[in-house]
Amino acid sequence: AQKITQTQPGMFVQEKEAVTLDCTYDTSDPSYGLFWYKQPSSGEMIFLIYQGSYDQQNATEGRYSLNFQKARKSANLVISASQLGDSAMYFCAMSLQSGGYQKVTFGTGTKLQVIP
Amino acid sequence: EAQVTQNPRYLITVTGKKLTVTCSQNMNHEYMSWYRQDPGLGLRQIYYSMNVEVTDKGDVPEGYKVSRKEKRNFPLILESPSPNQTSLYFCASSPYGRSPDPRLFFGSGTQLSVL
Numbered sequence: 001a002q003k004i005t006q007t008q009p010g011m012f013v014q015e016k017e018a019v020t021l022d023c024t025y026d027t028s029d030p031s032y033g034l035f036w037y038k039q040p041s042s043g044e045m046i047f048l049i050y051q052g053s054y055d056q057q058n059a060t061e062g063r064y065s066l067n068f069q070k071a072r073k074s075a076n077l078v079i080s081a082s083q084l085g086d087s088a089m090y091f092c093a094m095s096l097q098s099g100g101y102q103k104v105t106f107g108t109g110t111k112l113q114v115i116p
Numbered sequence: 117e118a119q120v121t122q123n124p125r126y127l128i129t130v131t132g133k134k135l136t137v138t139c140s141q142n143m144n145h146e147y148m149s150w151y152r153q154d155p156g157l158g159l160r161q162i163y164y165s166m167n168v169e170v171t172d173k174g175d176v177p178e179g180y181k182v183s184r185k186e187k188r189n190f191p192l193i194l195e196s197p198s199p200n201q202t203s204l205y206f207c208a209s210s211p212y213g214r215s216p217d218p219r220l221f222f223g224s225g226t227q228l229s230v231l
Contacts, residue, residue: 006158033218045206045222091158095218102147102166102210104220105175106159 002027004092006107013082014115020067021077021110023092033095034075036066039109040088048090051075079112087114118143122207122223129197130231137192137226139207145221147210148190152176152203153225159206165190197230204228 003026013019025034036048051059051066059066067076079086092107120141129135141148149164151174161174165184179201181193190209194201204227208220 009156035219037220037222043204043225043227045208045220045225047219047221050219093159093220095220097218102164102218104149104161104164104208106151108156108158 002029002032002094002096002103002105004094004105004107006092006110008110009108010111010113012113012115013079013086015084016081018078018080019082019112021079021090021092021112023075023077023107025073025075025092025094027094027096029096031097033097034066034068035093035095036064036075036077037091037093038086038088039091040085045091049077082114084114084116087112118221120207120209120221120223122205122226124226125224126227128229128231131198132196135194135197135228137194137205137207137228139190139192139223140188141190141209141221142188143209143211143221144187145209145211146187147218148184149174149208149220150180150182150190150192151206151208152201153206154203162192162205197228199230202228202230 005024032053034051038046049061049064063080065078089109091109096103146167150162151159160176163182165171207223
């Protein structure tokens, strides 16, 4: 069974500094996708970044990058130059597409607070 | 505008009173799913559907029902709600195999309180 682990319940970062949110995953399937979503206090789920298991390069989207280390089964999110608006809950998720179905599993989340 | 529409946004009900949370998407996505979010537990999948008339259980299906009679709609039904179903619920859809980027598109969420 697949599993996503986020070991940091909460983190603080100084404004303009970079921060890394940890995510490890477990699956025996060779084909999978890894996502990060942001959930601000307003509650909506905002897609940030996606990495396919066969992608050779780490995904980047503006200030977000995904540090994908396949052998270690980790998919850490790096936010560069943190802004006050980055304060939110962040969820790592894994998607498996196999045998005609898609299974998506989420981690428990990391609450990031950006300090002025 | 491409979106997943979920209603209602807030719902307070009493134990045992049947309720339905609606979910509709306008992106022609095959895949739709329901999640519940609880503090410290993240999002857990309740049910998902790969296409019309094809549904399957997720990780926490007990006490819930779904149906997929049309591609765009995927309602969540609580036949006899109990207080432990008090939670924040999200509906989501994705293009599944038609896209190399199968991200989930989420509705705005339904905060349900069962008294």
